[in-house]
Amino acid sequence: MSTKPKDGTDIAAGLLFMAIAAFFAWQSLGLEMGTSTRMGPGYFPIVLSGLLFLLGAIILVKAFGRPDDESFGRIAWRGILFILPAPIFFGLTVRGLGFVPALFITTLIASQASMRMRPLAALILAIIVTIMSTLIFSYGLGLPFRRFGPWLPV
Amino acid sequence: MDLLSNLALGFSVASSLENLLFCLIGVLLGTLIGVLPGIGATATIAMLLPITFQLEPVSSLIMLAGIYYGAQYGGSTTAILINMPGESSSAVTAIDGYQMARQGRAGTALATAALGSFFAGSVATFLVAIFAPPLTAIALKFGAAEYFSLMVMGLVMSVALAHGSVLKALAMVVLGLLLGMVGTDVYTGAPRFTMGMTQFADGLNFVAVAVGVFGIAEILRNLEDEHDRQVMTRNITRLFPTREEFRQMIGPVLRGTGVGSVLGILPGGGAILASFASYTVEKKLSKHPEEFGKGALAGVAGPESANNAGAQTSFIPLLTLGIPANPVMALMIGAMIIQGIVPGPNVVSEQPALFWGIIASMWIGNLMLVVLNLPLIGLWVKLLTVPYYVLFPIIMAMCSIGVYSVNSNPYDLFAVAFFGLLGYVMSKLRCEPAPLLLGFVLGPLLEENLRRAMILSRGDPTTFVTRPISAGLLVLSLAVLVLVFLPQIRKRRDEVFTESDA
Structure with a gap:
């Protein structure tokens, strides 16, 4: 497993986006969804959370099989x-x-x-x-x- | 002549003693902070935004606009003198400008940048004055569906112009949109994502988010690696270009102005694109393309004019549609909203003095920059030698005061720290903050227009594609998205941005 190249930065980024998306989705569940005609306060956020989760997942998946192109650098x-x-x-x-x-x-x-x-x-x-x-x-x-x-x- | 009487109104507003003063303060502050390395125009405006809230709306926007192009100008100064562009749009200037400085032609490079910028700024100001009213007329016909689609296009453009991975930029936009949802839902009054804290009922403070993700994150990045800078100060001998150099300048300046004016109008950050495009054009047209990268005058004159023209015309979508073309314009929208002005097509008819006053002040501000900066270059150069560890505590103090002064809400300061950390983590993960801020500003507007459009169409989502303007905008956004994912374009885009990082 560890012999295969992977982009550590993108793995972290993907996971972070997915975690944030999960958090927003969880919070949206308590809100009224409404219908597509009369959208409730939870409608748009849940759609966005889903989208963010998806994007995070794609970033995560694409990070495997490709080397990290830039080192993480120092942390302040x-x-x-x-x-x-x-x-x-x-x-x-x-x-x-x-x-x-x-x-x-x-x-x-x-x-x-x-x-x-x-x-x-x-x-x-x-x-x-x-x-x-x-x-x-x-x-x-x-x-x-x-x-x-x-x-x-x- | 409507145009003339309108401009006359604008100049009478902008040349009032008070507004002249604020314009002057704006360009001075802008240049000052633009020159100080490590802080770009966006961070500058974010930090100085709160100071302007005590002023009249016109004065405050005039001052902010002044800060904006002052910072642009200051950014080119550092690009030329220490090869450190304060703004990504002056990254191109650094390529040839720094080489000129190393050859002892720093003065010429600085003067060229100033004169080119002034010319471009003057032309672009007129373009804004000519094109803004007819565009406003079109914008007044916009319904909720059109607004929604237009904002989608703006967001897509910001993704296309962001550095690095398109996917990450997209994710940052969506994250920004989500953060924009925090607060009370406008339709039902239900609190969203506030964690039960009433202090966040009005939403996250826009200034706090901007200062955090741009200002604080930038300071942290600079603190990673403290090193001394080499300043090209000894070499400023002759400021004014010779007649021969003037002749070399004319072509690039004219072309740069044209390129910049057109690209600046595009939502999503035209000024950066403009300077790159202009550089490419000049290199292609030049009889001596081998000089580029080794101190070609055209490599400074063209991009500098283009970026200033673009900076100016990016006010067109802001003033007519209320849609920000770049993060700085997003900050201007934030300022307008806090001042109680609803940005959009109604500003021209309801607040003509404000509208034309800002346009006129752009020209006045550009004039001030040329008059002030050429003699003051010596002072700016001195400032470059101020060590960073003295600067950032001052910046932190200003940030704290500024953010607190908006609402006197201590939670806004906690938000600054939180978003500073988030911004820093994101930048470490190579995610650009600009799309996030744009998403954050547009989020509530986008949702409101989406919901309104859906109510109007009785829940029929095809309303976005059956209305011609809306459909056109969506097709355009889709085309841009497809383009940035195409392999050839992607490669080309990577090259452009790598050049800027160099």
């Missing part, structure tokens, strides 16, 4: 670890801590994604970004953010 683990939590942190704290501290910490978290960033540089960058953004967005554009939130004793 460090990037995933620090970049993705940054907006989540901002979302969790922007109301409680307020705009200024939330943004400051968000920028600090994001800056850790590069191994080239030194701690002092990150700190300075975060301070500059926070000051500039507060001036532009809060004072300049007048976005309705609380600059310091109720979680702080200020």
